[in-house]
Amino acid sequence: xxxxxxxxxxxxxxxxxxxxxxxxxxxxxxxxxxxxxxxxxxxxxxxxxxxxxxxxxxxxxxxxxxxxxxxxxxxxxxxxxxxxxxxxxxxxxxxxxxxxxxxxxxxxxxxxxxxxxxxxxxxxxxxxxxxxxxxxxxxxxxxxxxx
Amino acid sequence: xxxxxxxxxxxxxxxxxxxxxxxxxxxxxxxxxxxxxxxxxxxxxxxxxxxxxxxxxxxxxxxxxxxxxxxxxxxxxxxxxxxxxxxxxxxxxxxxxxxxxxxxxxxxxxxxxxxxxxxxxxxxxxxxxxxxxxxxxxxxxxxxxxxxxxxxxxxxxxxxxxxxxxxxxxxxxxxxxxxxxxxxxxxxxxxxxxxxxxxxxxxxxxxxxxxxxxxxxxxxxxxxxxxxxxxxxxxxxxxxxxxxxxxxxxxxxxxxxxxxxxxxxxxxxxxxxxxxxxxxxxxxxxxxxxxxxxxxxxxxxxxxxxxxxxxxxxxxxxxxxxxxxxxxxxxxxxxxxxxxxxxxxxxxxxxxxxxxxxxxxxxxxxxxxxxxxxxxxxxxxxxxxxxxxxxxxxxxxxxxxxxxxxxxxxxxxxxxxxxxxxxxxxxxxxxxxxxxxxxxxxxxxxxxxxxxxxxxxxxxxxxxxxxxxxxxxxxxxxxxxxxxxxxxxxxxxxxxxxxxxxxxxxxxxxxxxxxxxxxxxxxxxxxxxxxxxxxxxxxxxxxxxxxxxxxxxxxxxxxxxxxxxxxxxxxxxxxxxxxxxxxxxxxxxxxxxxxxxxxxxxxxxxxxxxxxxxxxxxxxxxxxxxxxxxxxxxxxxxxxxxxxxxxxxxxxxxxxxxxxxxxxxxxxxxxxxxxxxxxxxxxxxxxxxxxxxxxxxxxxxxxxxxxxxxxxxxxxxxxxxxxxxxxxxxxxxxxxxxxxxxxxxxxxxx
Ligand code: FES
Ligand code: FES
Numbered sequence: 047x048x049x050x051x052x053x054x055x056x057x058x059x060x061x062x063x064x065x066x067x068x069x070x071x072x073x074x075x076x077x078x079x080x081x082x083x084x085x086x087x088x089x090x091x092x093x094x095x096x097x098x099x100x101x102x103x104x105x106x107x108x109x110x111x112x113x114x115x116x117x118x119x120x121x122x123x124x125x126x127x128x129x130x131x132x133x134x135x136x137x138x139x140x141x142x143x144x145x146x147x148x149x150x151x152x153x154x155x156x157x158x159x160x161x162x163x164x165x166x167x168x169x170x171x172x173x174x175x176x177x178x179x180x181x182x183x184x185x186x187x188x189x190x191x192x193x
Numbered sequence: 194x195x196x197x198x199x200x201x202x203x204x205x206x207x208x209x210x211x212x213x214x215x216x217x218x219x220x221x222x223x224x225x226x227x228x229x230x231x232x233x234x235x236x237x238x239x240x241x242x243x244x245x246x247x248x249x250x251x252x253x254x255x256x257x258x259x260x261x262x263x264x265x266x267x268x269x270x271x272x273x274x275x276x277x278x279x280x281x282x283x284x285x286x287x288x289x290x291x292x293x294x295x296x297x298x299x300x301x302x303x304x305x306x307x308x309x310x311x312x313x314x315x316x317x318x319x320x321x322x323x324x325x326x327x328x329x330x331x332x333x334x335x336x337x338x339x340x341x342x343x344x345x346x347x348x349x350x351x352x353x354x355x356x357x358x359x360x361x362x363x364x365x366x367x368x369x370x371x372x373x374x375x376x377x378x379x380x381x382x383x384x385x386x387x388x389x390x391x392x393x394x395x396x397x398x399x400x401x402x403x404x405x406x407x408x409x410x411x412x413x414x415x416x417x418x419x420x421x422x423x424x425x426x427x428x429x430x431x432x433x434x435x436x437x438x439x440x441x442x443x444x445x446x447x448x449x450x451x452x453x454x455x456x457x458x459x460x461x462x463x464x465x466x467x468x469x470x471x472x473x474x475x476x477x478x479x480x481x482x483x484x485x486x487x488x489x490x491x492x493x494x495x496x497x498x499x500x501x502x503x504x505x506x507x508x509x510x511x512x513x514x515x516x517x518x519x520x521x522x523x524x525x526x527x528x529x530x531x532x533x534x535x536x537x538x539x540x541x542x543x544x545x546x547x548x549x550x551x552x553x554x555x556x557x558x559x560x561x562x563x564x565x566x567x568x569x570x571x572x573x574x575x576x577x578x579x580x581x582x583x584x585x586x587x588x589x590x591x592x593x594x595x596x597x598x599x600x601x602x603x604x605x606x607x608x609x610x611x612x613x614x615x616x617x618x619x620x621x622x623x624x625x626x627x628x629x630x631x632x633x634x635x636x637x638x639x640x641x642x643x644x645x646x647x648x649x650x651x652x653x654x655x656x657x658x659x660x661x662x663x664x665x666x667x668x669x670x671x672x673x674x675x676x677x678x679x680x681x682x683x684x685x686x687x688x689x690x691x692x693x694x695x696x697x698x699x700x701x702x703x704x705x706x707x708x709x710x711x712x713x714x715x716x717x718x719x720x721x722x723x724x725x726x727x728x729x730x731x732x733x734x735x736x737x738x739x740x741x742x743x744x745x746x747x748x749x750x751x752x753x754x755x756x757x758x759x760x761x762x763x764x765x766x767x768x769x770x771x772x773x774x775x776x777x778x779x780x781x782x783x784x785x786x787x788x789x790x791x792x793x794x795x796x797x798x799x800x801x802x803x804x805x806x807x808x809x810x811x812x813x814x815x816x817x818x819x820x821x822x823x824x825x826x827x828x829x830x831x832x833x834x835x836x837x838x839x840x841x842x843x844x845x846x847x848x849x850x851x852x853x854x855x856x857x858x859x860x861x862x863x864x865x866x867x868x869x870x871x872x873x874x875x876x877x878x879x880x881x882x883x884x885x886x887x888x889x890x891x892x893x894x895x896x897x898x899x900x901x902x903x904x905x906x907x908x909x910x911x912x913x914x915x916x917x918x919x920x921x922x923x924x925x926x927x928x929x930x931x932x933x934x935x936x937x938x939x940x941x942x943x
Binding site for chain 2: 059069073074075076077078079080081082083085086088115116117120124128129131132133135137138139140141142143144147163165166167169170171172173174175176177178179180181182183
């Protein structure tokens, strides 16, 4: 498969998830596992342009696909979403952050000017235990204001 | 010679919302959490856990697991070389159970294998048989049988005082999980000389180290605990989970061993918030003056002690809330059962107490025909008053009246007439319609003791070094996400006048304990230590440099740079190491009296909730809060703590409960243990009161816990306000609202 623009290969065992393969075989530990059940969004990645929970995708099924993880979003500079979250104080423990970064970037790709309610709805699959979501919303709202 | 007028403040000192240095690695995915650690040749650990709440192990055969390819170690209780017992306040829990198993999910054996899957299969291959025993799971029954860890009491003033108006109530608080997003994980690396380095997500490295060396039976300097990236904590990491297990496996195999709990294992791998039962009776004069408060509190400590003694003590001391009253009797007990062990969670006993005393204050106001906020203000504690329970004089800022006045003046949200389902209880399920919805408003105010209490020798070490390359701050305190590193750097900058400050998190061999990142204490304790060390370092610099002012350029005298930095520290750094203690507290006397707590912080919440009573649906529309913070070292972090803490309180009011049936956790997943999502998160308006504390750096108070104390009570009060129901249990479930609350037990029953 292609991960963050590079061709990568690894041998996976039957039931291993894409999240497991990224973290354990490819040492891309930016994507986090917090529930492994599709409930928290910490493992969010882009798979062939679609936002998915990588814990729910079998690694074998990603064969030949294009995957973008939090490590591949920004390139040499921070992605605007990354910068907005840091600037707004939306990062505490940060364990949820990679998932929010990927999911918010996907939302803004699809809808460059979402309303606050649309943001809340789109990000309802990402759990943050630390911030209470306020700073995350404030951070993302600055991006919409800019556009 | 350089001469100039000094700019009075350094950049990014205290009072400014600086950016965290770990911010960028956390957004770009490069920050290393304990679960991200990797080492060549590392093995993976896994744990065999007992599937019964109480049982005796009758047969244990590790042979089949040992025989598996890829398995490098299978360890049982008899393999623990040191003492097979650990515990935060007393060592009462086996590292690995050998005979009796006392809760569901207790650890019995460990495996280290080449990969996680092999480790898991090896755990399954261990042959084990149990004689299943009858568990004790009813806290009241445990109390009757005197199965208790600790009884705490406060008795103060004449015991026969009475008031004309009396209200009684019975309240219950469910078992909440801290649910930090990162599960327990770590990496232990043997040093080849019988020692081990443990990299771990924890809250207190030194107390982990002490329990590990006891289990391994080695000298203190053989174990070094390093703090790895922490994915949230909230109390869940104060107790040892896999720390000793990892070190045992690493020493046994001679190879690095990594372990990471799944979410389900995490639910049994750490202690939870104590479920509580509270019986309360308040008596007041017709003008609302409180005359008598009585309470009885049972918290369920589960199978092992953890911090239950302290939590029940705290529940007792906080039982009267932030109110004056000169006749008080509170009895509390932490019972011992075969339920999951409970211990520290944000709010630590004060949350449970607040749920009870605030429901009582509403009841009392209604019985008196008084405004609910007015009644609170009439009895509000002020600086110089005595705490109703312990009798100690409050000699810190205590702006309870101002908090309530300001909260009451904050604007309420508009009556919502929109039919947008996203704004209705039940959300886009389209189950309700606007005419069915009633709005309620609830207030609650609480207090929280700060730092460790009750005569405990609470201290934090820190070292500040001025070097040619900038300032180093060294600490063993754990950054769990709250922004402690930032606060320490800000304090050092302001004291030293030097902008270039880097905070180093030292392992346990390099510096002494900073105490736990809990009890809202690190800003005051480690912050206090950094301030003290920085002041001394500055003093030394001024003496060495022969001047009266210090900044990044060096030492100045009368506006003239007399000793540039390279001369000041070119040959020798300035290095000051300190151990900072907070003012001494007392152990309670037999009536629970004394100067037991060193400081307090106060906060109040006002919740606005929409309810469809027929369907039992509710939605928190808005929650507003005013908090006493002392001084904000980093305003943005303070807001972050208040928002996050408030949301955890909303979770306890509306969603979060570990459901335990006959000692078994029924919902150990994020599918069944529901956490507030973005859609559950209401707007929060925040005001703070900055009135300096008695001893925090620059007057700062800890801010982490107060927002969790009163938010739960406020949300439930608002649901009561909308429905008129008793609702004496939290979290409130739809059936409580749709079918009415449980019949309350009366105080005289208890
Ligand atoms: S780990 Fe994939 S959604 Fe939680
Ligand atoms: S910042 Fe900790 S979970 Fe979101």
